[in-house]
Amino acid sequence: MSSVLIQNGTVVNADASVKADLLIDGAVIKEVRAGIPAGAADKVVDATGLLVLPGGIDAHTHLDMPFGGTNSADDFETGTRAAAIGGTTTIVDFAIQARGTKMRTALDTWWKKAEGKACIDYGLHMIVTDLPDAGLEDMDDLVREGVASFKLFMAYPNVLMVDDATIYKALRQTAKNGALICMHAENGSVIDVIVQQALAEGKTAPIHHMLTRPTKAEAEAVHRAIAMAEIAGVPIYIVHLSSEDALNQVREARDRGLPAFAETCPQYLLLSIEDMANKGWEVAKYVFTPPLREKKNQPKLWDGLRKDNLQVVSTDHCPFCFADQKSLGKDDFTKIPNGGPGIENRLQLLHHHGVVEGNFSINRFVELVSTAPARIFGMYPKKGVLQAGSDADLVLWDPAENYTISAKTHHMKVDYSMFEGFKVRGNARDVYSRGELIVSGGKFAGKAGRGKYLRREARGGAWT
Numbered sequence: 001m002s003s004v005l006i007q008n009g010t011v012v013n014a015d016a017s018v019k020a021d022l023l024i025d026g027a028v029i030k031e032v033r034a035g036i037p038a039g040a041a042d043k044v045v046d047a048t049g050l051l052v053l054p055g056g057i058d059a060h061t062h063l064d065m066p067f068g069g070t071n072s073a074d075d076f077e078t079g080t081r082a083a084a085i086g087g088t089t090t091i092v093d094f095a096i097q098a099r100g101t102k103m104r105t106a107l108d109t110w111w112k113k114a115e116g117k118a119c120i121d122y123g124l125h126m127i128v129t130d131l132p133d134a135g136l137e138d139m140d141d142l143v144r145e146g147v148a149s150f151k152l153f154m155a156y157p158n159v160l161m162v163d164d165a166t167i168y169k170a171l172r173q174t175a176k177n178g179a180l181i182c183m184h185a186e187n188g189s190v191i192d193v194i195v196q197q198a199l200a201e202g203k204t205a206p207i208h209h210m211l212t213r214p215t216k217a218e219a220e221a222v223h224r225a226i227a228m229a230e231i232a233g234v235p236i237y238i239v240h241l242s243s244e245d246a247l248n249q250v251r252e253a254r255d256r257g258l259p260a261f262a263e264t265c266p267q268y269l270l271l272s273i274e275d276m277a278n279k280g281w282e283v284a285k286y287v288f289t290p291p292l293r294e295k296k297n298q299p300k301l302w303d304g305l306r307k308d309n310l311q312v313v314s315t316d317h318c319p320f321c322f323a324d325q326k327s328l329g330k331d332d333f334t335k336i337p338n339g340g341p342g343i344e345n346r347l348q349l350l351h352h353h354g355v356v357e358g359n360f361s362i363n364r365f366v367e368l369v370s371t372a373p374a375r376i377f378g379m380y381p382k383k384g385v386l387q388a389g390s391d392a393d394l395v396l397w398d399p400a401e402n403y404t405i406s407a408k409t410h411h412m413k414v415d416y417s418m419f420e421g422f423k424v425r426g427n428a429r430d431v432y433s434r435g436e437l438i439v440s441g442g443k444f445a446g447k448a449g450r451g452k453y454l455r456r457e458a459r460g461g462a463w464t
Contacts, residue, residue, distance in 0.1 A: 001435055001436070002043060005038060006023075006047050006052060007038070009050045012053050012362055014363055021033065022386060022394070023036050028389060031388055049398070049400070053366055053394060053395045055090060055120075056083075056369045057089070057091070057369070058088050058314055059263065059377055060092070060240065060265075061083075068328060070337055073320055073412075077448045081119045082344040082413075089393040089432075089433045090379065092149070097127060106126065115449070116448065118451030119450060121433065125182060126142055127151045127160065131162070139174075146453070147456070149180045149456070152167050152182075154185050154186055157192050168232060178458030181229070181237065182237045185218060186221050194214070195334060206283040207283050209287045209289075210292055213290060213291050215244070218242060218290055222249040229258075236259070237376065240268070242265075242292075242297070243268075244296070247309060251304070264305070264313060266342055266345070267292065268290075269302060269353065271286065271418065272294060273294055275295075284333075314373070317340075318339025318340065319413070319414035320339055341416075341418060342418060344411055344412050345422075347369055348405065348426060349405075349422070350365060350368065351365060353424075355399075356425050391434050393434065397426065405419045405421070
């Protein structure tokens with residue numbers, strides 16, 4: 001591969017922003033400093049007026065995922081292409097263990113889903129649905145294969161939900177193998193009773209998906225998950241945290257010095273149940289779990305991002321087309337496939353509503369969308385930072401470009417946008433993945449199948 005010198009830009013890492021040049025040699029960064037001579041590279045790129053950012057890392061996506069009799073609309077090709085156009089150069093997706101099978105079977109299945117399709121690098125979490133004592137060794141086997149994190153569900157009874165004993169066994173095993181447990185924290189048993197009551201009363205419209213999943217059910221499960229992790233003496237990571245009630249549990253744990261981590265998503269920061277008034281069936285576009293919350297939760301979540309009680313912003317990208325997939329639940333909200341699209345717009349939304357609107361600095365932005373997920377999920381410093389020796393995953397970001405989000409122009413394989421009409425300032429111009437230009441002038445220039453599987457490192461006790 002050739003060498004590329006990016007000159008005259010502002011290099012932004014989580015800890016500092018500096019006027020500097022950046023030299024790419026093949027797939028890695030060779031040097032970052034002011035005054036690198038043009039003759040040092042085969043090609044020179046002028047980044048005047050642009051920010052040079054580490055490539056985004058989306059640690060929560062669901063590509064080609066089976067759910068409710070269908071599959072999420074984006075596969076590893078269309079989903080990672082859209083991610084790249086939005087400035088994301090790495091994802092961590094989820095393989096799903098089928099009950100009664102070994103986790104290794106699921107890993108092989110998801111490798112095949114990605115093979116020949118992934119446009120950017122990808123890692124895999126493993127969703128655990130069945131954990132007999134003999135299965136604990138499966139976890140260790142997967143850690144050796146670079147699966148450094150496992151997800152368990154406290155929701156979706158009889159589908160994905162596992163009991164507390166299973167959760168505790170998994171947590172205890174990570175004390176030995178150094179992996180991290182990611183928790184979908186909602187009290188699924190209580191929610192199921194509320195849902196059945198709503199259906200019995202004829203409440204079948206999609207708005208009732210939101211009204212039957214109270215924030216207290218999320219907070220209770222977060223509290224329980226953290227308590228079990230504390231008993232096991234291991235870290236815990238709460239996925240897609242959506243409410244002030246749940247955030248309070250994480251903040252209290254961190255105040256006590258516990259290694260409790262959590263992510264939120266753009267939809268919880270920017271959309272609310274109040275926005276759904278008078279939308280009727282259109283609300284099905286916004287059926288995901290946890291659901292949208294009351295608007296009063298949003299300032300608390302932004303505050304959590306500023307104060308590091310929330311460490312990561314991921315998307316939980318799991319798109320289903322409105323016309324022919326969401327309609328599976330036309331007469332029963334429980335049959336609407338859960339999920340929404342967002343993999344392409346994460347950096348745009350966080351830059352505008354975070355940096356431009358003064359909620360946090362550009363450095364904190366980089367921390368939330370790249371550096372923190374790289375650290376937490378065993379990819380740092382290979383990913384998540386612009387320094388000598390790191391992969392040359394970077395984005396030339398135009399902080400002044402105005403852009404309107406719309407399904408008419410997005411690249412996700414879904415027929416609507418959750419953020420239709422949102423006007424944002426800041427957008428990716430060029431994107432490099434391992435030194436290769438894969439987005440040029442906002443247009444995809446890479447190829448399917450070039451993305452590599454990431455063998456992530458289990459961090460063990462190295463938590464901050």
